[in-house]
Amino acid sequence: MAASGDGEASPGRYDVIVVGAGIMGSCAAYAAASRAGARVLVLERFGLLHDLGSSHGESRGIRNTYAQARYLPMVRLAWRLWEDAHADAAAGGGGGRVLVPTPHVDLGPRGDPALLAAARNGGATVVDEGAGAAAAAWPGAGVFRMPEGWVAAVSELGGVIRANKAVEMFQALAVKKGAVVRERTEVVDIRKQGEIIVVKTSSGEEFHGAKCIVTVGAWTSKLVKSVTGTDLPVQPLHTLLCYWKAKPGRERELAAEAGFPTFGSYGDPIVYGTPSLEYPGLIKIAMHGGSPCDPDGRRGSSSAAAADGDDDAALVEPVARWIDAVLPDHVETAGGPVRRVACMYSMTPDEDFVIDFLGGEFGKDVVVGAGFSGHGFKMAPAVGRILAEMAIDGEARTAAEAGVDLAYFRIGRFVDNPKGNLKDSGDQA
Ligand SMILES: Cc1cc2nc3c(=O)[nH]c(=O)nc-3n(C[C@H](O)[C@H](O)[C@H](O)COP(=O)(O)OP(=O)(O)OC[C@H]3O[C@@H](n4cnc5c(N)ncnc54)[C@H](O)[C@@H]3O)c2cc1C
Numbered sequence: 001m002a003a004s005g006d007g008e009a010s011p012g013r014y015d016v017i018v019v020g021a022g023i024m025g026s027c028a029a030y031a032a033a034s035r036a037g038a039r040v041l042v043l044e045r046f047g048l049l050h051d052l053g054s055s056h057g058e059s060r061g062i063r064n065t066y067a068q069a070r071y072l073p074m075v076r077l078a079w080r081l082w083e084d085a086h087a088d089a090a091a092g093g094g095g096g097r098v099l100v101p102t103p104h105v106d107l108g109p110r111g112d113p114a115l116l117a118a119a120r121n122g123g124a125t126v127v128d129e130g131a132g133a134a135a136a137a138w139p140g141a142g143v144f145r146m147p148e149g150w151v152a153a154v155s156e157l158g159g160v161i162r163a164n165k166a167v168e169m170f171q172a173l174a175v176k177k178g179a180v181v182r183e184r185t186e187v188v189d190i191r192k193q194g195e196i197i198v199v200k201t202s203s204g205e206e207f208h209g210a211k212c213i214v215t216v217g218a219w220t221s222k223l224v225k226s227v228t229g230t231d232l233p234v235q236p237l238h239t240l241l242c243y244w245k246a247k248p249g250r251e252r253e254l255a256a257e258a259g260f261p262t263f264g265s266y267g268d269p270i271v272y273g274t275p276s277l278e279y280p281g282l283i284k285i286a287m288h289g290g291s292p293c294d295p296d297g298r299r300g301s302s303s304a305a306a307a308d309g310d311d312d313a314a315l316v317e318p319v320a321r322w323i324d325a326v327l328p329d330h331v332e333t334a335g336g337p338v339r340r341v342a343c344m345y346s347m348t349p350d351e352d353f354v355i356d357f358l359g360g361e362f363g364k365d366v367v368v369g370a371g372f373s374g375h376g377f378k379m380a381p382a383v384g385r386i387l388a389e390m391a392i393d394g395e396a397r398t399a400a401e402a403g404v405d406l407a408y409f410r411i412g413r414f415v416d417n418p419k420g421n422l423k424d425s426g427d428q429a
Pocket residue numbers: 019020021022023024025043044045046052053054055056059060061062185186187188215216217218219223239240241343344345369370372373374375376377378379429
């Protein structure tokens with residue numbers, strides 16, 4: 001189900017121009033193109049499915065256990081829309097499912113407020129090994145070695161999303177609905193000319209749209225600054241997806257087919273992982289966070305990334321120590337991860353998303369979706385739908401119906417408080 005990467009983008013007027021074809025732009029394009037008669041154009045600066053942004057790689061996790069209750073309605077909406085997209089793709093004879101359901105387990109110190117809030121909000125069952133529940137058949141029992149004083153919060157609602165395939169699926173669905181997708185087209189300016197939004201590219205081409213959706217990931221601050229002069233606090237971070245080798249004979253126990261869960265570990269460091277699925281015998285275990293970077297000044301992608309000096313050591317060594325403490329019998333740390341994939345987070349100070357109208361002279365004609373802070377992929381179909389409705393209708397009816405409170409995601413929250421929304425406890429990917 002490949003999208004047409006060389007869409008015949010005519011200079012005529014579009015209803016919606018989407019800038020950036022990562023998972024958010026691809027989902028927004030699908031949602032916008034699904035509206036009867038809408039002419040949608042997607043502009044992507046690199047080749048489609050490139051690995052220089054935030055949406056590439058084999059997998060992302062989905063879970064309901066969020067410490068911040070504000071995300072629950074959006075995750076629930078996203079689950080439904082992932083299924084709708086599967087059905088739409090299947091109806092068109094497209095590829096298989098991109099979301100593989102698994103159990104989900106959160107681990108951490110017994111009194112950790114974020115862990116307890118996540119368990120409560122996500123309806124997870126807290127299993128306390130110290131209280132003699134070790135015999136309980138929770139996914140991961142006998143594999144995770146729980147440090148003294150730790151508990152596990154177990155939920156049925158987890159899953160692995162095949163990331164590259166998901167981006168491809170939404171692009172293909174958008175194209176099927178009539179969207180034109182143009183790769184290798186960098187947007188350098190967005191202007192308002194009368195009632196029209198003029199989107200200008202680095203080659204001097206201009207595209208005209210009634211509305212525009214900006215989903216440029218780690219490049220958001222740069223583009224917004226050059227378009228409006230305002231500073232949007234979306235900090236790009238360099239981070240790593242790490243794959244580790246299962247110890248001999250342990251491969252099956254770590255596999256998704258055997259019921260091994262997606263997992264998150266609270267405390268310091270915050271660690272997350274998915275069961276062995278995409279590479280047989282390897283398991284993805286990585287650390288939430290990263291180091292500030294310039295999205296244009298990186299060495300580029302690194303499916304084969306060799307160590308990037310201190311930055312990468314700081315992203316690998318704490319994970320190795322965590323594995324040695326929590327999964328010592330099952331995962332090999334000697335020699336480090338056997339595969340590293342460089343990626344970028346777009347971090348806001350409060351780790352909440354930015355979903356808002358750009359405002360100013362653009363009023364409600366330009367919408368921005370950014371700052372997904374390492375936990376946005378799972379919610380992309382919901383975010384895409386919301387962005388498309390905001391652009392086309394001036395408001396997101398689906399969000400309101402699903403109980404998603406968009407007030408938390410406004411740009412204006414940073415005006416009086418540079419740290420943004422107040423929090424009781426942290427969250428994670
Ligand atoms: C290591 C890692 C692990 C993660 N794990 C999880 C997880 O388990 N669960 C979860 O829910 N989320 C997770 N996330 C977060 C999730 O992957 C991101 O929130 C999501 O991919 C962000 O997508 P995006 O479309 O905003 O950004 P991107 O994918 O970066 O897309 C932006 C696109 O805009 C393009 N662009 C930029 N500037 C321009 C321009 N001027 N003109 C045209 N195009 C432009 C870029 O080339 C890019 O293709 C993780 C992220 C990382 C990095």
